[in-house]
Amino acid sequence: MKAIISSILFVFLFSAVSVAGNEKGNNKETDESAATVSISGTILDQQTSEELPGATVSVEGTDISVTTDLNGNFEINDLKPGRYNLKVSYIAYQEKSIEKIDARSPNEKLEIEIESL
Numbered sequence: 848m849k850a851i852i853s854s855i856l857f858v859f860l861f862s863a864v865s866v867a868g869n870e871k872g873n874n875k876e877t878d879e880s881a882a883t884v885s886i887s888g889t890i891l892d893q894q895t896s897e898e899l900p901g902a903t904v905s906v907e908g909t910d911i912s913v914t915t916d917l918n919g920n921f922e923i924n925d926l927k928p929g930r931y932n933l934k935v936s937y938i939a940y941q942e943k944s945i946e947k948i949d950a951r952s953p954n955e956k957l958e959i960e961i962e963s964l
Contacts, residue, residue: 888957
């Protein structure tokens with residue numbers, strides 16, 4: 848009877864250690880696939896090259912949008928590596944679309960000029 852209980856206990860402990868090891872390995876894969884990149888840049892007036900604070904920069908096809916700071920700078924974080932289309936809008940300016948931004952690391956800073964109406 849002791850041998851049977853010992854065998855069952857051994858199998859149970861071995862299974863628990865094996866499952867814990869597999870879960871740890873799975874977390875590593877999740878961490879690697881969770882790598883993110885960002886898109887950053889400055890929004891400028893096309894004629895004067897002045898920075899435009901308060902412009903909206905949106906990632907098309909998503910709910911992601913940011914507003915430029917006082918110096919016209921923006922940064923969109925936590926994107927998966929890939930290609931994105933951006934849309935820039937600002938009061939009294941023509942909306943502008945920028946297609947196929949390649950978001951990978953390292954990331955260059957964009958300078959986007961928009962034209963006033």
